[in-house]
Amino acid sequence: MAPAMGFFTDTTVCIGCKACEVACKEWNQLPAANGGASTLSGDSYDNTRRLDGIHWRHVRFVEQFTPDRREGRWLLMSDVCKHCVRAGCLEVCPTGAIIRTEFDTVVIQSDVCNGCRDCIGACPFGVIDINPASGTAQKCTLCYDRLRVGLEPACAKACPTDSITFGPVADLRRLAEARVGKLHAQGETRAYLYGADDKMLGGLNSFFLLVDRPEVYKLPPDPQLPSRRVRPSALLSVLGGVMVGLAGLVSFRTRGRRE
């Protein structure tokens, strides 16, 4: 078993070049959206808009401007599957298509998935979607095929500013802590790490350095596991079953006695 591998994405050095998106698409042979015809979002330079079955990296553009556009800033973040230590998609998958690899990453086996789409609603981050080319749920594999032969994932390789760093999660966490410390020392006191410790879903093997609240980057402030609802829902359903059963008994038995 290799050490847990992951990504550290430092949003403060992302320049929005989208080299990671392109490298990901090329390596993983992902089809173009809309048959290659351009689909502009119209209100942003971000025309990818979200992660889905054919976009496994997405450079999110957060454009914070005053109404008169005199002041403003860009927040750029290359979003990707978080490869959660406790993964909601893996939890619910009824076919066993979603597995945890020897690199502690989460991978969907496309030849097993039957497209039930349970994982899409289960992912706390909205990462997964159906790839229309395969009819199966797909997402970042952390380049499982490249990892197996000792290469780093295509996005990290392509990133020109090292906003995306790949490596053993333990090393990445140390690197990230140091980076936060440095930013704080330089006066950027808003910098913090999202998902770098065990508190969030057991830890995100792909975690982020942010300088604003998570929701500004369209990240959930408090992601949860889908299984949290199973026990209370099941107990309440059993209670309902008992009540329905009793009502049935009363309805059909008293009739027998009365006649």
Next chain:
Amino acid sequence: MNPPPSTLFTAAPEWQWLIVLYFFLGGIAGGAYFLAVLIDLFGEVADRPLARLGYLVAFPLTVVCGLLLVVDLRRPARFWHMMLQSETLRPMFKAWSPMSLGSWALLLFGGLALLSFLAALADDGRGRWPRLAVLRPPGALGTLVALAGGLLGFFVAGYTGVLLSATNRPIWADTSVLGLVFLVSGASTAAAALALLGRRRAAASRAGLTALERFDSVMLVLELVALIALVVSLGGMARAWLGVWGALLLIGVVGLGIIVPLVLYRRSLRTGGLSGAGAAAAALVLVGGFLLRVVIILSSESI
């Protein structure tokens, strides 16, 4: 400033009309089987035709449910991956995944519903194998099939709500009472369906129909309470229903599907059952049960 609910940051699984229909028919199938068992085990001999009707309804509906689910897959030919691991052919089962558990429950329920279906046919003397009647109560084997099938019927009617909650989607994952709501609604719609069919085919005695209407009235009250609990448990997320969905829930599900049928059932029960009011009530209960699933599934899908 309070952070927004985390369920808003997720993607929709695109469970649409096929799933709505499955939830509706699955509830009726499970509920009809449960009612048939109840009548077989505790009811009058005179109502055995009503119970028979329940078995005759449950199995075909379960087949339709299975087909709906297979067609809804993006890779329908791989439906069996839910049952067997595709490479090793070992059983695929995850007790903690409601969809895995539900797939197995639906398969097993379908098997038992088939046995009861055959027994119900044989009971009439019309089947080719009259000895299959032993698969229906009274008798030890028949009772065993009925009890196991009745429990699985409950499961099939209710697990769908638990499945929705075991995601991270808005509304679905913001409450724990959906399983309860669907279970009660399944029992209610099944009673309505049996009351309607029993009346048409004169399969039910007047007393049997009265019992069904009384039972359904209790279910409707329970459903109303469960729906109130649902809205309360949603907290701030209930605001997602301010608008068309809320109107549909209030007018369609609660008004037309619960309150009006309750009034009509009352009138029907006062006149001793078999009135047109009872039939109208049952039809409205079916409409309300369908709309309930439309609102709950599609309102989350549209966020």
